[in-house]
Each structure stands twice: as C-alpha cells, then as structure tokens.
Amino acid sequence: MCTYAGNIMERNKLLRMDNVGIVVESLDDAIAFFTEIGLKLEGRATVEDEWAGRVTGLGSQRTEIAMMVTPDGHSRLEISRFLAPPVQSDHRTAPVNALGYLRVMFTVEDIDEMVSRLSKHGAQLVGEVVQYEDSFKLCYIRGTEGLLVGLAEELNKK
Incomplete structure (x- = not known):
C-alpha cells in the first residue's frame, strides 16, 4: 500500500535552473556586453549535430553558442547565433508588457x-532608475542588439 508521504518522496524533483537562452546576431558583441x-x-x-535539431524541432541546424556564467557559478546565460536555419522572428523591440520571454x-x-x-556599449535606459x-x-535597459536587461541593486544588504 502506497501512502501519500511515499508518493511525495517518489516525485521527480527540480534540481536547478540550468540556463536562460538568448538568440543574437553577433555573438562577439553579446559576449562583450555580458562580460561588462x-x-x-x-x-x-x-x-550542428543531428541531435540538436531534434531537440529544438528545427531539423537540420547549425548554431554558434557561448555559455556565460555568473560570478557565483550558479546561473548561466546561453547566447546563440543561428547560422541555419535563418531566424524567423525578432522580439527584441517588444515592449516590457509583451507576452513570452522578455528579459533577464x-x-x-x-x-x-x-x-x-x-x-x-550602446545600452539605453528604458525608463529610469527607480527606488x-x-x-x-x-x-x-536595452543592451546590445536591443536586448532587454533588468538591473537591481540591493539597498539594505545584510
């Protein structure tokens, strides 16, 4: 007989968030921006292996990627430049209240x-710095290639 507590113990558990992915036109510019x-x-x-197209559903694909990591080593940003197939749409100039992925x-x-x-590096404030x-x-801010990036500063660090 399986108990409720037993079912909870057997559930698949989230281990971590691995990365956030962003598609860009210039990998070098994006690397320089996020390095800054x-x-x-x-x-x-x-x-460009066959498995990659099976994962993304794009079929045959060729992509340059760069993996960026935060100083604490816990978070990653995967920056991709698709060489094939061509990019289908561009969400970089979407307003802050647009549906779907928007910012990091x-x-x-x-x-x-x-x-x-x-x-x-060409970044511009979207609105203003507020407290x-x-x-x-x-x-x-709108960073390299118009990517939307949020910045936060903790004021009462403990």
Missing part, C-alpha cells in the same frame, strides 16, 4: 555605475 555586466565566458562552440535580470553592486558603463521602498534600486 560581470558574467564570465565559460565556453564557446558550434553545434541581474543584481549588481552599484546600479548607477553599471548603467554608465553599459551606456558605453522601491528601502529595498532596491531597479531599472530596465
């Missing part, structure tokens, strides 16, 4: 300094 934010290039490769957010030490540095209570300063 503080991510480290973990690896770069071309993927990073916590930084000094949001104003980061916005200043990223502006040298939420005594907890955070937050903003959205």
Whole structure:
C-alpha cells in the first residue's frame, strides 16, 4: 500500500535552473556586453549535430553558442547565433508588457555605475532608475542588439 508521504518522496524533483537562452546576431558583441555586466565566458562552440535539431524541432541546424556564467557559478546565460536555419522572428523591440520571454535580470553592486558603463556599449535606459521602498534600486535597459536587461541593486544588504 502506497501512502501519500511515499508518493511525495517518489516525485521527480527540480534540481536547478540550468540556463536562460538568448538568440543574437553577433555573438562577439553579446559576449562583450555580458562580460561588462560581470558574467564570465565559460565556453564557446558550434553545434550542428543531428541531435540538436531534434531537440529544438528545427531539423537540420547549425548554431554558434557561448555559455556565460555568473560570478557565483550558479546561473548561466546561453547566447546563440543561428547560422541555419535563418531566424524567423525578432522580439527584441517588444515592449516590457509583451507576452513570452522578455528579459533577464541581474543584481549588481552599484546600479548607477553599471548603467554608465553599459551606456558605453550602446545600452539605453528604458525608463529610469527607480527606488522601491528601502529595498532596491531597479531599472530596465536595452543592451546590445536591443536586448532587454533588468538591473537591481540591493539597498539594505545584510
């Protein structure tokens, strides 16, 4: 006889979030931009094996990828440039309230300094840097290729 507690113990459990994927036109520009934010290039490769097209449902594909990792080693950003088949649509200029994937957010030490540095890479504020209570300063920027990136600064670090 199977008990409720036994069923819970047998359930498949989430282990971690592996990465977030972003498709770009220029892998080099995206690597430079996310390196400026503080991510480290973990690896770069071309993927064109038959299994890749089966996973994505695109059939025959050829993709350059770069895996970026956060300083703590817990989060990754997979940046992809599709060589074949050609890109089908472009969501980079979608407004903040558009459906589907929209942005990735990073916590930084000094949001104003980061916005200043990223502006040298062409980043532009979407709105403005705002303060939420005594907890955070937050903003959205359009980074390289118009990618939407959120930045957060914790104000009351414990």
